[in-house]
Amino acid sequence: MSTNKLIYMDNNATTRIAPEVVKEMAEVEASVYGNASSMHTFGRVANSLVEDARKNVADLLECSPSEITFTSGASEANNTVFSIAKSLIEKKKGSRIITTTIEHPSIIETVKYLRTQGIQVDMVSVDTEGRVRMDELEKLMGPDVVLVSVMTGNNEIGTIQDIEKIAELAHKAGALMHTDATQAIGKIEVSAKKWKVDYISMSGHKFYGPKGVGVLFTRSTAPFLPYIHGGEQEHGRRAGTYNTVSIYGLGLAAKLAKEGLKEEHDRLWEMRERLREGIINNIPDVIVNGCQEHCLPGTLDVSFPSAEGESILLMLDMYGVAVSTGSACATGSLEPSYVLLSCGLDVELAHGSIRFSLGRYNTDEEVDYVIEVLPPIIKRLREISTR
Amino acid sequence: MSSSFMADWVYTDVVKDHFMNPRNIWDKNENWEPDAFGEVGSLACGDQMRVGIKVFNDKIADIRWLTYGCASAIASTSMMSEMVKGMTLKEAYNITPTMITDALGGLPEHKFHCSVLGDKALRAAIDDYLEKNNLPNPYKDATAKIVCECRNVTDQQIEELVKTDRATTLEELQELTGYGTGCGKCKKNIEHIFEELRHIYGKS
Numbered sequence: 320m321s322t323n324k325l326i327y328m329d330n331n332a333t334t335r336i337a338p339e340v341v342k343e344m345a346e347v348e349a350s351v352y353g354n355a356s357s358m359h360t361f362g363r364v365a366n367s368l369v370e371d372a373r374k375n376v377a378d379l380l381e382c383s384p385s386e387i388t389f390t391s392g393a394s395e396a397n398n399t400v401f402s403i404a405k406s407l408i409e410k411k412k413g414s415r416i417i418t419t420t421i422e423h424p425s426i427i428e429t430v431k432y433l434r435t436q437g438i439q440v441d442m443v444s445v446d447t448e449g450r451v452r453m454d455e456l457e458k459l460m461g462p463d464v465v466l467v468s469v470m471t472g473n474n475e476i477g478t479i480q481d482i483e484k485i486a487e488l489a490h491k492a493g494a495l496m497h498t499d500a501t502q503a504i505g506k507i508e509v510s511a512k513k514w515k516v517d518y519i520s521m522s523g524h525k526f527y528g529p530k531g532v533g534v535l536f537t538r539s540t541a542p543f544l545p546y547i548h549g550g551e552q553e554h555g556r557r558a559g560t561y562n563t564v565s566i567y568g569l570g571l572a573a574k575l576a577k578e579g580l581k582e583e584h585d586r587l588w589e590m591r592e593r594l595r596e597g598i599i600n601n602i603p604d605v606i607v608n609g610c611q612e613h614c615l616p617g618t619l620d621v622s623f624p625s626a627e628g629e630s631i632l633l634m635l636d637m638y639g640v641a642v643s644t645g646s647a648c649a650t651g652s653l654e655p656s657y658v659l660l661s662c663g664l665d666v667e668l669a670h671g672s673i674r675f676s677l678g679r680y681n682t683d684e685e686v687d688y689v690i691e692v693l694p695p696i697i698k699r700l701r702e703i704s705t706r
Numbered sequence: 707m708s709s710s711f712m713a714d715w716v717y718t719d720v721v722k723d724h725f726m727n728p729r730n731i732w733d734k735n736e737n738w739e740p741d742a743f744g745e746v747g748s749l750a751c752g753d754q755m756r757v758g759i760k761v762f763n764d765k766i767a768d769i770r771w772l773t774y775g776c777a778s779a780i781a782s783t784s785m786m787s788e789m790v791k792g793m794t795l796k797e798a799y800n801i802t803p804t805m806i807t808d809a810l811g812g813l814p815e816h817k818f819h820c821s822v823l824g825d826k827a828l829r830a831a832i833d834d835y836l837e838k839n840n841l842p843n844p845y846k847d848a849t850a851k852i853v854c855e856c857r858n859v860t861d862q863q864i865e866e867l868v869k870t871d872r873a874t875t876l877e878e879l880q881e882l883t884g885y886g887t888g889c890g891k892c893k894k895n896i897e898h899i900f901e902e903l904r905h906i907y908g909k910s
Contacts, residue, residue, distance in 0.1 A: 627752065629776035630725075633716075637726065647752050648776035648820060655752060667774075670752040703731050704774045705745070705754045 325639045326685045330525075330617060330678030331474050331502055332643060336568070337527040337575060337679070344529065344568040355561035356552055365563045372570025379504070379573040380519060380536050381512040388535045388556045389566050393501040394425035396520035396535035397468075399546035399557075400497045401429045404466035405438055406544050413465035413494070416440045419451055420661040421478075422470050423499055427657070443469075447663050448610035449478030457488060464494040471503035475645060475658040475674055476609030477618025479507065483514045490515070495541055501525050501533075505576035506584060506615050517541035523565065527679060528572030532565040583679060587616035590677050590686050595619050597690030602697050606668060608659060617677035620645075620659075622668040626700035628655075631673050634696040640689055645672035717777060718811035724781035729788050732758060732770035740770065742838055744830025747823050748908025753779050757787075757827035761835055766790050766798050771827070778817040782806045783824035790828060799832055799845040801825050819902060826906060853896055856888020861899060868903040876900060 327335065347368060353361025355369050369389070377384040390396045404416050416433070418426055420442045430440045443456045451469060460467075467489035472479045486496040497518035500509045505526035511519055519536040523529050537543050543556055550558035576583075591614075598621060599605050608620040623631065628646030635642055645656030647670065654660075655669035664672075675689070715722055732738060740758030747754040753775040760768040769787045773779050786806050790798040803822045807813045813821055829849075836843045850860035863883060867873035873882055879900060880886060886893040904910040 625774060627774055627776050627779075630780060633725065633777045646776065648778075648817075666752065667749040702734070703728060703772055703780070705756045705772045706749065706774060 324688065325641070326681075326688060327641050328675045328677060328681065328685075328689065329641045329643055330681075331477075331615075331674065331676035333524045333530065334527045334678050335680055336524070336529055337572060339575070340528060340568050340571045343571055344564050347567055348564045351563060355563050356550075365561065368563055368567040368570075369561055372566045372568075372573070375570035375573040375577075376534055376536075379509075379577045381510045382536055383539065386511070386536055386539055388537060388553050389562070389569075390533045390535050390557060391531055391559075391562075392524075392533035393423070393499060393520045393522035394533075395546065396518075396522075396533050397423065397425045397499055398429055399535055400466070400468065400518045400520065401426070401433060402546050403542060403544050404495070405433055405436070407465045407542065408438055414439060414463045415461070416466045416468070417443060417456070417459055417464055417494075418468040419443045419445060419470070421445055421449060421473055421475075421658045422468070423474060423501065426468060426470075426499065445478075445661055448613075449473055449476045449608075449658070449662050450610060450613065451480050451485065453481075453484075456485065460488055460492045460494070462493055464489070464492055466495045466497060468497040468499070471498050471500040471509060472507065472615040472618075473609070473658060474502045475618075475643075475656060476620045476662065477502075477615035477676075478610045479503070479613040479615060481613075482516060486514055486516045502615055502618075505572075505580065506587065506617060508580065511536055511538065523569035523572060526572050526576050529565040529568040532562055532569045534569070584616050587677055587679075590681060590683060591617055591619050591675075593683060594675055594677070594686045594689065595621075597686065598693065601690060601694045608662065608664065608672060617681075619675045619677075620672055621675070622659075622664065622672045623697050623700075624668060624671060625704045625706045626671050626697050627704075628671050628673060630700055631671075631696060634700070635673075635689075635693070638692045638696075640692065643674040643676070645674070646670045716814065717781070720785075720809070720811045721777065721781040721813065724784040724810070725777045728780055728784040730769050730771060730784070730791075732756070732772045736770075738770055740831075742831050742835030744827045744832070744834055746826045746830060746906055747775075749774055752776075753820060753823055754908075755779070755783060755823040755827040757783075757824070757831045759828070759831045759835060761795065764794055766793050766795070769828075771824070773823070775823070776817075776820055778813050778820035779823055781810060782813070782821035783827075785809050786824040786828065795832055795835075796845060799829055800849055801828070819905070822902070823906060853899060854883070854885040854888070854892040856892075857884040857886075859883045859885045859892075859896070864896070864899060865903055868900065868909060869907050871909070873900075874909065 353365040355365035373384045373387045441459050482498050489496040495517040499520045501522045504521045517538045522533040547558045606622040628644030629648035632644045645659045647655045659669040743758040745756045755773045757771045850862040873879035
């Protein structure tokens with residue numbers, strides 16, 4: 320049962336940092352220790368690394384470097400945007416925020432908090448494939464909406480939204496548009512220019528950069544208020560001593576993401592399809608969740624009726640394969656994945672869901688290994704199942 | 707990655723063993739006919755348990771089980787099935803989740819509720835056996851624990867009310883039992899028990 324192979328298929332949780340990024344970060348970590356805000360040589364050297372990263376990120380998002388703010392991650396970026404919207408509502412610039420039922424917890428939980436503060440937030444539902452119901456969104460839109468926030472690609476099911484179209488709708492109503500592009504970066508094109516969005520959140524560790532560092536793009540015409548106070552860093556937009564080396568690493572990862580985008584997309588999609596076909600051809604009674612047409616290339620979410628997700632996850636772990644599940648049992652709560660439930664999935668199917676998320680360092684051989692070990696696991700769990 | 711970096715498993719080695727090699731599985735091809743059986747939980751809740759028993763001389767002679775559940779549910783039922791073999795019905799009826807989790811070397815705290823289905827299904831099977839054979843059931847009330855001292859409410863009373871849909875809300879439960887209307891100390895605990903039972907019996 321034990322294996323020497325370890326196969327990482329949980330790239331939507333986090334990615335392995337790119338070796339070329341680690342190498343450059345280690346060199347910089349050992350030599351550059353100045354505070355990037357200082358005026359002396361040490362500070363200026365550090366600052367040049369931060370500005371280098373800012374340029375790389377701006378290139379990736381097709382925007383101006385001055386529109387990039389570094390944060391501690393996408394959660395902070397998302398919180399910042401919603402805190403701006405809250406201020407706008409408090410200043411009577413409008414009275415509502417619109418978002419969706421399948422956003423990341425850093426938005427879902429922020430919405431819950433904002434509601435306790437008297438802020439009205441409307442949640443648009445999604446269809447069975449996880450696509451935002453546009454008719455519902457159009458009905459909810461109005462001149463009193465200050466912000467529309469819709470994630471680019473979903474972390475669990477991989478469904479991609481039509482951000483360009485939603486941004487157009489938002490702007491027509493006079494609202495600001497935010498997209499949490501954390502899962503999409505490096506997999507599909509994310510363009511501030513084409514999509515005409517006002518805010519974009521992203522995180523370094525989802526595209527082979529370091530953890531603990533992220534980005535908030537803010538269009539030069541969009542309002543901004545700091546979420547973290549206490550310093551003049553980032554032109555007063557985000558206080559705190561620069562996390563120089565991580566910011567530099569994120570910049571390097573952004574550069575790699577831009578250079579290899581098309582190739583990476585196609586490779587991930589091919590592997591994902593190989594895995595999907597292998598699973599449906601070798602295991603009876605399988606449900607593929609999400610949307611086949613608009614899907615992040617590396618994400619495959621599958622439900623196995625009569626087999627429970629945490630058990631599948633732990634059995635796969637015994638074979639050295641790392642995945643995620645939407646089962647409540649893996650989180651300690653009694654509720655399974657709200658994303659899958661939002662798509663109208665039965666509670667049982669949500670409990671029996673497994674997310675494979677492939678990344679840059681996965682291979683066809685690894686996919687084939689999973690296709691080999693998974694069928695007996697599902698068969699065994701179904702044999703001991705009450706159904 | 708070398709093995710020296712391998713992190714500890716979420717569960718103990720005993721749990722791992724029972725999860726990977728569960729004992730006394732009710733193999734559908736085995737043609738094993740139980741004298742009685744019990745079933746608790748529901749697929750909708752993410753865990754369901756079926757336990758079958760054979761009884762000889764007032765003792766559990768053999769046991770089989772099936773579950774739709776997570777690793778803790780599988781391991782704790784497997785362990786329970788080993789522990790109760792040869793026990794008298796009275797001993798088996800009094801087995802508690804704590805005894806099972808202790809034998810497993812412990813479970814993470816948030817997984818404890820996954821381990822309560824096995825013994826519940828076993829008790830349901832024993833109830834079924836006694837009922838089928840027109841035997842008195844002296845265990846049911848004897849294992850009841852008073853959870854509201856002021857109004858003398860037992861956990862089994864609550865369980866029965868939940869199971870039979872007579873108490874579907876806390877308000878109904880209070881109306882029927884009067885729990886928490888004395889000193890009020892029991893309220894939080896009873897609300898927890900109520901939610902847990904509703905989950906176990908597939909009511910929430």
